[in-house]
Amino acid sequence: MKNVLLLGATGSIGKSVLSVISQNKESLNLIGISFNKNVSRYQEILEKHSPDYVYIEDHDSFKSLCSKDKERYLNGDEELERLINRDDVDIIVCATSGFAGLKTAYIASKTGKKILLANKESIVAGGDLILSLAKANNTKIIPIDSEHNAIFQCLSGEKSTEDVKSITITASGGPFINASIQELQHVTVEDALNHPNWKMGKKISIDSATMMNKGLEVIEAFWLFKMNPSKIEIIVHPQSIIHSMVQFKDGSIKAQLGVPDMKIPIQYALTYPRHLSSNWERLDFFKCGDLTFQEPDFERFPSISLAFRALDLLGTAGTALNLANDITVGLFLNEQILFTDIPRINEVILEEHPWIENPTLEDITNLEEWVKEKIYNL
Ligand code: NDP
Ligand code: MG
Secondary structure, three states: OEEEEOOOOOOHHHOOOHHHHHHHOOOHHHHHHHHOHHHHHHHHHHHHHOOOOOEOOOHHHHHHHHHHOOOOEOOHHHHHHHHOOOOOOOOOEOOOOOHHHHHHHHHOOOOOOEEEOOHHHHHHHHHHHHHHHHHHOEEEEEEEHHHHHHHHHHOOOOOHHHHHEEEEEEEEEOOOOOOOOHHHOOOHHHHHHHHOOOOOHHHHHHHHHHHHHHHHHHHHHHHOOOHHHHEEEEEEOOOOEEEEEEEEEOOOOOEOOOOOHHHHHHHHHHHHOOOOOOOOOOOOOOOOOOOOOOOOOOOOOOOHHHHHHHHHHOOOHHHHHHHHHHHHHHHHOOOOOOOOOHHHHHHHHHHHHOOOOOHHHHHHHHHHHHHHHHHOOO
């Protein structure tokens, strides 16, 4: 039996993880969870899964619950660190959204445990730091972002990444795949949240619409697979059936396919290296229609180029881009800026932030204040 700590349990990834745990009760146990302030969703989780430990980031939400059970409810950085380091926690799922995930990924990377990583922002913001710590402490990171999980599966069993010619990250193209630059200026929050293939949290849905999600995934792939940026390509594949591919030097290409359902990469990562049975929908080749491919449009979706630029710069560039994007997505969701302002402002921050070559966690955290202030004064 493996004990799972699920960070970000009240979110979309959290829901899929809980479903996979329910289907694998004989081998997986939910020992603890975390969330920010969604107490009503938490009550549903409590009823069904009854986790022993519950870390709540938001202090008011913590206060509203903690008097009921002092042992179960935790709050504050020290308690979070203690929870992650508990001897009886075997697997840590990092599924918090946004930059907030950096703190947990940083602590988890030092544990020597197995981490399932959904929070790509933590790798984009602090990839060098987290992967060095994971290596030094023998922590196993398995990505559950569908593209990176696909690449992880394609590389599984291969002797050396030296044989890899390139990796191809597939992109659905999001809800505005065919929109003109003029149309993009006037899209509403509702339009942008309406992803054609995946049901996800708000932040990542907007990232998919701007294609910043692909940009973040390029940076994520760079760190996770130690892949030179010139070997990483993006192909728009609107059906989201091929989740990503690896091309080897001899011309052989491996791809991982399946219906777009996050439970598949999640179960594989939780029960790695097994592919255990499941009861969810399967891909039917006779019903899924044509699989099509097109080149990404860097002009309509400048976020992809920003990610490659961040990889040219390295140092704090990924951190700055990611921080800027967290804030601009929030401003767009509050209808304070236009959709096309998101990459425009992100670029200003990427180019103008006080760049540091080898940032510490403190440098990365301090940059947050600078970025916030700069954006609010633009
Ligand atoms: P959601 O917005 O649905 O859920 C986010 C979770 O994080 C919630 O539990 C939320 O708590 C918690 N949270 C938010 N802010 C904080 C904070 N400051 N401190 C602690 N916890 C916090 O996001 P998703 O599940 O869609 O995405 C989670 C991560 O996984 C993201 O990094 C995303 O990029 C990545 N990902 C998601 C995919 C998907 O299909 N959804 C696919 C691939 C990657 P509360 O509910 O209380 O606010
Ligand atoms: Mg993805």
